[in-house]
């Protein structure tokens with residue numbers, strides 16, 4: 380794995396030498412750090428008055444611990460003895476949170492070059508890890524409209540879809556499901572027609588602004604589709620503050636990581652590349668490579 384990291388660093392260095400640096404991301408995309416100029420989005424966010432009572436009416440659900448374990452959601456358990464891999468996600472949580480708070484970022488997308496790299500698994504683990512910090516409120520929004528998987532992973536059925544919220548046809552309050560007092564999910568219950576158009580639609584930004592204005596999440600995590608099959612994900616990067624790129628150690632090539640990281644960096648802030656599905660690890664966590 381050291382070799383993979385070294386090779387990524389080498390590819391990145393080579394790239395930096397031959398490619399001009401990405402254009403700086405417009406500051407208005409991130410909520411400004413305290414004292415900075417007020418963005419349109421931050422003006423919409425009310426002071427954090429009694430956030431708990433605003434979240435309380437959201438429909439509650441209780442994921443099955445056995446199902447979560449089968450899905451590799453190792454951060455779900457609250458037991459003192461952490462399951463294997465949980466410590467790595469807690470470390471990822473701390474780094475992501477620190478970086479996002481320092482920059483005033485609120486929206487994190489999780490994507491990967493190809494399919495099956497572990498985006499949804501990482502999104503869920505990060506979300507449950509974050510939920511252990513009572514003051515941190517997180518929303519997970521499923522943006523994989525073609526092949527949604529979160530409802531099945533979480534054993535949710537029959538509710539309204541996040542896609543309808545983003546189209547302005549349903550309210551987040553009616554669609555969101557709360558797994559913890561400070562963790563809510565908005566998922567899709569089947570493939571969404573015209574998913575490409577929706578991901579690039581002008582209705583998304585006002586819909587997200589409205590959710591943030593009411594629920595004041597510290598973070599919204601977007602579980603994205605893979606990058607290399609469509610341009611849906613790249614188009615959506617204009618709407619987020621930052622992105623985490625997940626690669627699968629034994630199926631993602633360095634060239635794929637390189638091209639995706641470069642494309643993402645031209646649109647938003649890349650908070651790291653996470654190598655998932657590593658078979659040979661010092662600490663046997665299966666994840667590494669966050670930077």
Ligand SMILES: Nc1ncnc2c1ncn2[C@@H]1O[C@H](COP(=O)(O)OP(=O)(O)OP(=O)(O)O)[C@@H](O)[C@H]1O
Nearest residue numbers: 450451493494495496497498499500605655656665
């Ligand atoms: N670290 C890991 N080690 C082994 N298997 C893993 C690991 N992370 C995820 N998986 C498994 O890989 C499969 C794909 O994971 P997941 O659905 O999270 O990927 P994805 O990138 O979201 O896929 P898609 O592109 O379909 O959205 C699942 O069966 C999951 O349990």
Ligand SMILES: [Mg+2]
Nearest residue numbers: 498499523528
């Ligand atoms: Mg997925």
